Amino acid sequence: MSLRDWCWIILLGAIWGCSFVFNAILIREVGPLWVASLRVGIGALGCWSVMLALRKPVPRDPRLWLQLGLLGVIAYAIPFALFPLAQTHLASGVAAIINALTPMVTAVITHFWIGGEKATRTKMIGVGIGFIGAAILVSPSLSSGGDSQLWAVAACLGATLCYAISLNITRSYKHIEPTAMASIALTGGAVVATVLAFTTEGVPVMVRPESYAAALAIGLLSTAFTFQVMYRMLPRVGATNFATTTFIAPISALILGAVVLRESVLPIQIVGMVVIFLGLLFIDGRIRKIWHRAPA
Template sequence: MAPRNWFWIILLGAIWGCSFIFNAILIREIGPLWVTSLRVAIGALGCWSVMIVLRKPLPADPVLWFKLCALGVLAYAVPFALFPLAQANLASGVAAIVNALTPIMTVIVSHFWPGGERANRAKGAGIVLGFAGATILASPALSSGGQSELWAVGACLLATLCYAVSLNITRSFRSVEPTALAAIALTGATIVSTPLALVVEGIPVMARTETWLAVLAIGLLSTAFTFQVMYRVLPRVGATNFATTTFIAPISAIVLGVMLLGETVPPIQLLGMLVVFVGLLLIDGRLLAMRRKLAA
């Protein structure tokens, strides 16, 4: 990939790592469904503001609008609720580590997706290592009978599957202007998540200043800004390469979780993270490329 694409991937990964910290702050006062609803609603407002300022064109096909709204539910409404729900029982850094399985899920989905990228032996080995790492991450819960933590890891894994499927679907919308794609998809997620949050969790009450700051940051920075970049970079680098943003997210999430929230990550889960990263390197091809250079 070109250096400028790497710059955006690293920046996006770092910002999305911060979103796990914002989630941890938000669930202290509001439920996970409201975390999702407020995030996508503020993100949609930010994207529509960009649309107005830049005077970007909107698609005229109502069927396309419906498809983009449905994409928003799968790509945003569902996983954005699963992660804060899981973080009631998981540290931010651990949730971000599980999120690092997104490229592995993407390889699996892409292999079976019509016209998708086929997995080779190296990617197959990376998939095996990735799920081995996920098992190590869940091992504290398995050994202590912590069903809530084990369920939380499963919820994060389901979120990564949503991301993997949506990344492959997004490739079919290359002709849609990126700002319009993000605005419409986030609007669809808002339309579905807000009534559900009202019914299940009632009217949210946010009394703390840090809650308001976190909800604005996760909506404007982690959603509106990053999605403007994402839909421009994704067609250039492909779904699998783009999913490597999850290399960066756990690092920023762990560092900020320890510094700001006083969280701890057990050594066994750090080992799980290392195994996941080795699997990612195999999938990305960099580990084998380094080996060939050393051999040469």
């Protein structure tokens, strides 16, 4: 990849890491469903603004709108609610580390998906290592001194499962213009999340300026902006190279969580992060390349 592409990947990873801090700020005043509603709703408005600015054609097939709307519920509404729900008992950095398991969960789902890519032995080793890292992360929750709750870790894992399923579904919509697909899917997720938020959490009340700033940042920056860049970079750099953003997000989340929110991360959780990253190296093929290159 070019230096420019690497700079974009580092930037995107850092921004996605920030989203966990934005979640932590928002859940001080609103419930997790409203966090999801604000994120996908503002993100949808941002994507539709790009659609209008670029004069992209809007699909008119009602069936396609329904399908992409349901995809938005799985890909955005559910995971974007699960992460802030988990962060009521989980540090931002730890949630971001668990999010780094997404490529591993995706490898497993894709292996069993109809028409999906079968996992190689190296990938399965990476998946195993990754889940060992997750078990290390969970270990403080099993002791009385741990800050992280087991159910919160399970919620984060549920979010990664949603991402994995939605990535496999998205493959069947390659013919749809990326900006239109993101706009419609986010709209569907926003409608469902908002209805559920009103029904279960009532009318939101935000009085802190930082809450409004976090809502705008997570919607426009962490969602609308990053999705526009992502859909344009993927065809050029490939999914494997793009997956390296998962290395960056936990680092920025840990740093910002400690500086902005005064969160603490246990040393054992740092060990878990390192183990997960090792698993990622196996999954994306870098370990195998290093082995083949070593004799030379």
